[in-house]
Amino acid sequence: MNTSAQQSHRVVITGYGAICSLGENSEKIWQSVRDKKLGYEIWDEPGKGVSAKIFGKVNFPLNLSKFSRKILKNAPRFAEFGLIAADEALTMAFGNDQDIFSHYDPRDCGVIFGTGWAGFDCSTVNYYAYSDPDLLSASAHSCFHSMPSIGTSLISVNWKLKGYQNSPIAACATGNIAIGDAYEVIKSGKARMMIAGGGESLMQPFTIWSVDILGALSKEQQDVVKACCPFSLDRSGFILSEGGATVCLERLEDALARNATIYGEVIGYANHSDAYANLTAPAPDLVGRVTTIQKAMEYAQVGIDDIDYINAHGTSTPMNDYNETLVLKEVFGKKAYDIPVSSTKSYTGHLIAAAGGIETIFCLKSIADHMVPATINLNNPDPKCDLNYVPNNHMYGQNLNHIVNVNYGFGGANSCLVIKRFK
Secondary structure, eight states: OOOOTTSOOOEEEEEEEEEETTBSSHHHHHHHHHTTOOOOEEOSOSOTTOOOOEEBOOOSOOOOTTSOHHHHTTOOHHHHHHHHHHHHHHHHHHTTTTOGGGTOOGGGEEEEEEOSSTTHHHHHHHHHHHHOTTTOOOOTTHHHHHOTTHHHHHHHHHHTOOSOEEOOOOGGGHHHHHHHHHHHHHHHTSOSEEEEEEEEOOOSHHHHHHHHTTTOBOOOSSOHHHHSOTTBTTOOOBOBBOEEEEEEEEEHHHHHHTTOOOOEEEEEEEEEEOOOSOTTSOOTTOHHHHHHHHHHHHHHTOOGGGOOEEEOOOOSOHHHHHHHHHHHHHHHGGGGGTSOEEOTHHHHOBOGGGHHHHHHHHHHHHHHHTEEOOBTTOSSBOTTSOSOOOBSSOEESOOOOEEEEEEEETTTEEEEEEEEOOO
């Protein structure tokens, strides 16, 4: 078992996987982005008292045939998404046989899989079933369905990964934090391989209502283009979507030793809090977000002139998009106008805890394809959001060597990853 805790290791990504309304795997999802498809649609009756009408639901059946009944009986939907995403990532990293332990001791392999609201859907269903004397059908596994760490646990159990594990819960910043923390664990020598990412599913009437009542969801009732249009004057809130995304991270020396394909390198990560009393609004002082990006770049040893693309948080909410514009101007100064910035949530909607994971994958795909994905639906730009938000048309032929990926969450959680092309 590796004990070189005092060393500093380079950390690379050798596999990734995702599932959301745009597709059952990362390749189909990215092709949907390239084709400018929307991953959300009108849902006429999402629940009593719910004003929002447009959501990013996974409407196709989940292929869970690889997983045992013993695993699946304890898996709420967000954890099922995590299992599917982890399976794709590990197949990509180690081949169809997923022969991890020819290369690693199980104790050197871990999981950090986060969520915002975990099995809130399952908890709601089980509570009503328990409370109704005519039903008496609450699941005997409801305890596990409610555990925020159940996704991490089931991924660990399914692949017998006996190393470091954790389950960050930081709302919309969770996925980035999971990957960042896994990067730090490997960099420090406490692990050699990690699966990291997040999953979310909030599609029961009460759970949707609990977000909608905050006024955070899109107010648009009919036009899906105006429902999710980051940095546009027409924006009115975010689209609640479901899904999961993970990446496989390894020490560079281990990945090279086994001749693994390397898709990118994580070179910087930071996580700072707004500590602002309004839990659903970004802090007007900008300090938490600015510090997060500056520190991630400082740790990565890159400057503002090195950044080739920024994958923005870009939720399509009035407050976030303007605040994010101010933050980027504060960090990058006049250079902010030269760097392409886009919101890939314009395709997927907001995957909450899975957002950071899937957007990290989009960064890796952008590097591989020399393409900056457009912010689609940006037909009526907000004059206050005046950076190059890549409206509606992808930028091809781009030499992308350093990408900043940012995610922010309810409660003032801020996260930033710096991802580098591996040469």
